[in-house]
Amino acid sequence: MSEQIRIAIDTIGGDNGPEVCVKGAVEGVKKNPNVKVYLTGHADELNKYLNNEDYDKDRIEVINATEEISLHETPVKAVQSKKDSSLVVAMNLVKEDKADAVISAGSSGAVLAGGQFIVGRAKGVKRAPLAPLIPTTGSPSLLIDCGANVDAKPEVLVQFAVMGSVYMESVMGIENPRVAIVNIGVEETKGNALVKSTIPLLKECKDINFIGSIEARDIPYAKADVILTEAFVGNVIIKLYEGLSKMILQEVKGAITSSVKSKIGGLLIKSSLLEMKSKFSASNKGGAPLLGLKGLVVKIHGNSKEAEVISAIDQCRAFVENDVSGKIVRGFEATED
């Protein structure tokens, strides 16, 4: 595809300030010759950082936006009232077809609200799910939905399964991705009312490779490519993944530094452990896409650094180049016929 891919980056709201966005954008456009980046935020500050960088001036543009949305605001109200916030300005670029995708490290709630209300759902899409990649012993799995739509109905979950499959196939290059639904057992009789009503619909759905139920203990073992679940459960999974990994690695570190002997041992295994930790890191996998919208919205972690911004740019490029939105929409139009 020779067309330019236009990505808006919301530079306010991340823990590490706008500088990581600027540096990420500079590297990102170097790496992806068909990408143009719009940086929304405090123009003076952004230009100050850009002045220190060597980059193609035609491919990074600053758009001034002065308001900030904090983590403590009610998301929907914030995106509706703060028209000059860096997030809303970035999302409006997609709405007005001046950009194809938005990347933000800001408040999850505001990113979800802005995605739904400013960018808007694509035709035929009932709900827009948030779908992060999670580390496993194999290649990462897509966890969908992860907090955008609690109490979703079975037919909504089926759409999520389709969107997740398209994403894993088109962006991650997984052929015929395996879809499994999170359940409390693998037998047919197991599940709550939602899961029991959803399974027959998943079996009937011809657009996915449904392999049945998955128990949570098997999620870290790469037993499925698309881990389908209702948003409340998905949110619990992603947050427990985060909290428990952090806690266990802290305990391992604590064990290593508990004596002189073990400290020496720790020095000898440090490089191997760091290699392992990088496998679990989100930095090389991009952010969590909010799927099913008229453009792509990518939520990156609040503490994202330059590497995460670059990965998210790669991710947006792959998403647009492979026409993931188009594939999703055409799939649902076909179903509606």
Next chain:
Amino acid sequence: MSEQIRIAIDTIGGDNGPEVCVKGAVEGVKKNPNVKVYLTGHADELNKYLNNEDYDKDRIEVINATEEISLHETPVKAVQSKKDSSLVVAMNLVKEDKADAVISAGSSGAVLAGGQFIVGRAKGVKRAPLAPLIPTTGSPSLLIDCGANVDAKPEVLVQFAVMGSVYMESVMGIENPRVAIVNIGVEETKGNALVKSTIPLLKECKDINFIGSIEARDIPYAKADVILTEAFVGNVIIKLYEGLSKMILQEVKGAITSSVKSKIGGLLIKSSLLEMKSKFSASNKGGAPLLGLKGLVVKIHGNSKEAEVISAIDQCRAFVENDVSGKIVRGFEATED
């Protein structure tokens, strides 16, 4: 309390065979002078193991039971039809007031079904929740409900909160235990329909110390003593805890054995790591109690060894001595007035 505490142990169904139950029982009665144990299972085999042991013959009794319930059977059907299975025989002892508690390493489904249908719910109890202790950076937290009652109603969750509090106070010695409900955010507006309906009831409940919502990422950090949640979510939490800890510790082990240098380092930190691992082990915490029944039912892990059986005996003794069932029932009777 001078009265004898009578515990039935189902010796069939665990991965390690009846021998670990026999050895656990022998040590358990030595440790707890007021405990009597009934071992249900193949009498010949049990007596063979007992003949090798030195123990008070009045305090360990074998009761023959020849049928076995496998993991592949439909639990309710199995406990109804296999009257001579070691699990059903053990539970009938409680039903007939010949025992106060049952310990089983057999199929979770069968233990839950037997608890509900044979032992039976105590007066005023709407549902009987399964409530394992989970490891944290501090003292363990009680996760309630963990798979027994999917799609529970708000008033059922409130009862779980009360039962969990009584257990943590009476058995684990935690004064005024903090109760938190699993949620997708800590703000009042967050949650699914169930959680939003349950929070006001928890606030009104005078028998508990309700501290609000807890996000899954904080569960490993000992932020609450009773982690309240609907069974589907609780099942996902306990199984992800299990799978993710196992996976991360395997990856750490893999990193340590990846080179000669790191292998030497591994030898130096081995004892510290083992100490850390034992903190996460269930062996010293007893099994998962099924609360709200006419007697105590404790589900221990399928791969339990002697140490887990001994801990479960301690747990049953503490439960009965502290009259946890009585406290629960009286609490609910008071509420009903």
